[in-house]
Amino acid sequence: xxxxxxxxxxxxxxxxxxxxxxxxxxxxxxxxxxxxxxxxxxxxxxxxxxxxxxxxxxxxxxxxxxxxxxxxxxxxxxxxxxxxxxxxxxxxxxxxxxxxxxxxxxxxxxxxxxxxxxxxxxxxxxxxxxxxxxxxxxxxxxxxxxxxxxxxxxxxxxxxxxxxxxxxxxxxxxxxxxxxxxxxxxxxxxxxxxxxxxxxxxxxxxxxxxxxxxxxxxxxxxxxxxxxxxxxxxxxxxxxxxxxxxxxxxxxxxxxxxxxxxxxxxxxxxxxxxxxxxxxxxxxxxxxxxxxxxxxxxxxxx
Amino acid sequence: xxxxxxxxxxxxxxxxxxxxxxxxxxxxxxxxxxxxxxxxxxxxxxxxxxxxxxxxxxxxxxxxxxxxxxxxxxxxxxxxxxxxxxxxxxxxxxxxxxxxxxxxxxxxxxxxxxxxxxxxxxxxxxxxxxxxxxxxxxx
Numbered sequence: 001x002x003x004x005x006x007x008x009x010x011x012x013x014x015x016x017x018x019x020x021x022x023x024x025x026x027x028x029x030x031x032x033x034x035x036x037x038x039x040x041x042x043x044x045x046x047x048x049x050x051x052x053x054x055x056x057x058x059x060x061x062x063x064x065x066x067x068x069x070x071x072x073x074x075x076x077x078x079x080x081x082x083x084x085x086x087x088x089x090x091x092x093x094x095x096x097x098x099x100x101x102x103x104x105x106x107x108x109x110x111x112x113x114x115x116x117x118x119x120x121x122x123x124x125x126x127x128x129x130x131x132x133x134x135x136x137x138x139x140x141x142x143x144x145x146x147x148x149x150x151x152x153x154x155x156x157x158x159x160x161x162x163x164x165x166x167x168x169x170x171x172x173x174x175x176x177x178x179x180x181x182x183x184x185x186x187x188x189x190x191x192x193x194x195x196x197x198x199x200x201x202x203x204x205x206x207x208x209x210x211x212x213x214x215x216x217x218x219x220x221x222x223x224x225x226x227x228x229x230x231x232x233x234x235x236x237x238x239x240x241x242x243x244x245x246x247x248x249x250x251x252x253x254x255x256x257x258x259x260x261x262x263x264x265x266x267x268x269x270x271x272x273x274x275x276x277x278x279x280x281x282x283x284x285x286x287x288x289x290x291x292x293x294x295x296x297x298x299x300x301x302x
Numbered sequence: 303x304x305x306x307x308x309x310x311x312x313x314x315x316x317x318x319x320x321x322x323x324x325x326x327x328x329x330x331x332x333x334x335x336x337x338x339x340x341x342x343x344x345x346x347x348x349x350x351x352x353x354x355x356x357x358x359x360x361x362x363x364x365x366x367x368x369x370x371x372x373x374x375x376x377x378x379x380x381x382x383x384x385x386x387x388x389x390x391x392x393x394x395x396x397x398x399x400x401x402x403x404x405x406x407x408x409x410x411x412x413x414x415x416x417x418x419x420x421x422x423x424x425x426x427x428x429x430x431x432x433x434x435x436x437x438x439x440x441x
Contacts, residue, residue, distance in 0.1 A: 214409070
């Protein structure tokens with residue numbers, strides 16, 4: 001097991017089938033150093049072709065040169081496999097590269113090619129050779145690059161997953177606003193499918209708002225909920241009962257005809273909870289309920 | 303043993319529970335409150351549980367009993383200030399505290415009591431219309 005330097009997460013890089021011999025590491029380190037400029041140019045060209053101009057050439061060359069240095073230093077330090085201690089810096093560099101690419105919206109393919117292209121570049125430098133030892137060394141080196149690319153791919157996926165998780169959370173936050181409609185009346189317009197996680201967020205936020213604003217009435221508007229099944233109804237009912245326990249009344253509004261049909265077909269009972277067809281009806285109902293209270297409150301203020 | 307203080311404000315007894323509701327405390331409160339309702343002749347009881355983190359089934363039943371006892375003694379009981387987390391837990395446990403009236407805060411609780419007994423509302427009729435009648439009634 002080796003800890004990836006950047007994320008601090010444990011990454012299993014696998015057992016190397018073909019490891020570089022110390023001799024081979026040194027040889028490729030020298031080769032990378034010697035042909036640095038030619039390699040970087042060819043490498044950047046190969047990567048650039050895949051990126052289709054979404055990254056400026058100088059930036060790409062700078063990145064490629066950094067990577068080349070990373071590889072060269074790791075090999076010079078005697079790294080035989082990517083999980084070796086000597087390659088820690090290279091691993092950090094690769095994670096950095098993939099997280100950068102992932103955040104900029106490049107595909108996994110485009111990210112992996114940034115590493116794989118080194119193979120082609122090195123092969124070009126080696127030229128046509130019949131030397132069996134050179135070829136064998138290249139196979140080991142190629143396996144090393146494969147591992148590096150796999151590692152890049154792994155980091156890429158991890159960054160993308162964390163991005164998706166963040167966005168899901170943001171969506172959850174965004175999609176459950178509680179709005180004040182009138183003095184003592186708040187409304188929760190529900191939009192989208194109501195699963196357990198969202199129902200929980202809605203419930204907590206609504207109840208907290210009731211406490212914070214001291215509103216004795218809440219309207220739950222389900223116009224934006226595409227389907228109401230027993231599960232969703234259960235969530236709504238729980239919210240209403242919890243609000244009642246705290247001393248606030250809930251009205252459910254925005255029930256579309258099809259939804260009403262489904263509710264009846266499923267045998268869902270809303271009991272003595274007021275249900276209205278539209279938000280306007282619900283507000284009118286609430287104002288009717290508290291009409292003389294509104295007047296009384298006005299008078300005490302004077 | 304710790305006791306929960308019972309404060310008399312006008313026609314209302316205010317109980318604010320600031321300590322953990324152990325079984326003994328709850329039973330003691332039930333007794334104290336019944337005594338105070340009789341001695342003061344109040345017609346409203348407000349129990350503030352906004353400081354309570356936990357309301358278990360026993361506390362829930364005690365609150366229900368207090369409400370029933372008060373009703374027998376002609377006093378309305380309102381439980382106020384239940385925390386969202388407590389409400390959610392009670393719902394998840396399937397306890398809906400039947401027979402207990404609730405309000406979001408003490409102010410709304412007082413208002414609720416005033417509305418249920420409008421003829422006894424001295425605190426709230428400071429508007430012009432009823433100011434005269436209140437003045438006539440006052441000795």
